[in-house]
Amino acid sequence: MAYKPSKRKSKGAEELEPNLTPVMNLMVVLIPLLLSSAQFIKIGVIDLNLPPAIGSEIAGRSRPKESEKKLDLAITITQQGFYVSSSISMFRGLDRNEPSISNHEDGSFDFNKLSSVLFDIKKRAIDKFIDDDKIIIQAEPDVNYQILISTMDAARSYDVDGKIYSLFPDVSLAAGVI
Numbered sequence: 193m194a195y196k197p198s199k200r201k202s203k204g205a206e207e208l209e210p211n212l213t214p215v216m217n218l219m220v221v222l223i224p225l226l227l228s229s230a231q232f233i234k235i236g237v238i239d240l241n242l243p244p245a246i247g248s249e250i251a252g253r254s255r256p257k258e259s260e261k262k263l264d265l266a267i268t269i270t271q272q273g274f275y276v277s278s279s280i281s282m283f284r285g286l287d288r289n290e291p292s293i294s295n296h297e298d299g300s301f302d303f304n305k306l307s308s309v310l311f312d313i314k315k316r317a318i319d320k321f322i323d324d325d326k327i328i329i330q331a332e333p334d335v336n337y338q339i340l341i342s343t344m345d346a347a348r349s350y351d352v353d354g355k356i357y358s359l360f361p362d363v364s365l366a367a368g369v370i
Contacts, residue, residue: 330366
């Protein structure tokens with residue numbers, strides 16, 4: 193008995209080309225979207241300086257001069273409050289274990305008082321130290337990120353009767369509490 197030949201094509205059948213039009217349309221839409229979102233990401237960047245990596249070429253390149261006076265101002269953020277210190281002295285509270293600027297009774301940080309203390313330090317330190325615009329901020333690991341950002345903002349500028357004074361705009365972050 194003879195069977196009817198199948199309707200399938202033989203090995204030499206034409207191959208279909210993929211339709212790239214939808215993929216190209218997607219790229220036409222995605223490229224401008226990605227380029228415009230890059231500008232929004234740039235606005236949210238906070239400028240800060242990280243400590244340099246210590247290597248053989250960096251260590252041999254520059255040596256600190258002994259005659260230059262450095263302020264080395266630092267703020268340590270703990271759950272109790274702010275500890276403000278410099279190479280010259282430590283600004284302590286009434287008790288030796290008490291922070292320089294204690295938290296409010298409800299546990300919130302006093303950023304206005306921090307800015308006021310830093311403003312007084314800036315007035316005394318201006319033109320006397322080579323690093324009178326630098327500050328190091330270090331925090332305990334359990335300190336909230338927003339507290340760290342608000343501390344950076346309080347250290348950069350201070351508003352006195354509507355006039356904004358620049359305090360320590362060159363902010364560096366330390367690895368941990370010393």
